[in-house]
Amino acid sequence: RLGTDCYRSHSEINNYIDELQRQYPNRVNVKKVGVSYEKRDLKTITITNGDGRANKKIIFVDAGMHAREWISPSVGLYVIQQLVENFSENKNLLQNFDWVVMPMINADGYEYTRADTKNRMWRKTRKPYNKCFGVDPNRNFDFKFGYAGTSAKECDDTFKGPNPFSEPETAVLRDVLKSYKGRISFYLTLHSHGAYLIYPWGYDKIDGPNKNELEDVSQAGYQAILKHSGRKYKVGNAAKLMYPAAGASDDYAYSEGARISITMELPSGGLRGFDPPPKDIKKYVEESWVGIVAMANKVVEKY
Ligand code: 0X9
Ligand code: ZN
Secondary structure, eight states: OOOSSSOOOHHHHHHHHHHHHHHOTTTEEEEEEEEOTTOOEEEEEEEOOSSOOOSOEEEEEEOOOSTTOTHHHHHHHHHHHHHHHTHHHHGGGGSSEEEEEEOOSOHHHHHHHHSTTSOTTOOSOOOEETTEEOOOGGGOSSTTTTSSSOBOOTTSTTBOOSSTTOSHHHHHHHHHHHHTTTTEEEEEEEEESSOEEEESOOSSSOOOTTHHHHHHHHHHHHHHHHHHHOOOOEEEEHHHHTOOOOSOHHHHHHHTTOSEEEEEEEOOBSSSSBOOOGGGHHHHHHHHHHHHHHHHHHHHHHO
């Protein structure tokens, strides 16, 4: 089992899920779904209860979309560990649902922030665009592409890219999500920071058609975390509570039929918010898991 004492590299994460597949072949399926611009393997892990029932509904979790948001893949990894290695305590979450976790979307960006000669505050992917590098993957999806809160300038942190899905990483996530079309009840994307649970629409200050359901699930997460640690997440419509930003994956998954779609902005930590000290990782992932379980249980019971 990978401990929570430090932030893991992309290859450590991939090796770990490969190892789970070897150890738990009847409950775990790891797929290579694509490669990043710099040719790193992008993988998903599908976790089931091993009963062999096909076409269950899906809870989909992704992490590591923004390079500098290190606590995100840490939580993604913890979700995997809990569902696989702590299966007996989490069986109920896998009774009628399969979980698909993509623990590292922006592998190149993540590794770039880890090399200490590089830039810890890097956010984007790493494909070159003239004198600059990378696209903001969370502006690169085709739903309302470029509508608001995005930049057309190659050097900006929120550069949307020359066209939707210009980056291999977002095209892979699109294809993975499409391959589960009609089955995803809950799409959860892990970001940081600020402790927000936000839901569509995010491209503009407009509520989605099932706003009550989105609020219901988010509230379950809010309450559970409040009870666990006293932390008060902020909950609401993404564009109203944070800012409008179009071309994000939450709006994309929602527009493609995910009934519940939530961006979880994990709590701030460290000097600049993106780097809780390694000794605090455990606290962060445990708290986040409590919230995720509460949201998943709500979805399992009702949606
Ligand atoms: O701006 C983002 O992409 C997300 N915040 S972050 O600080 N992690 O970069 C928020 C995205 C919320 N969703 C939409 N606006 N659709
Ligand atoms: Zn982010």
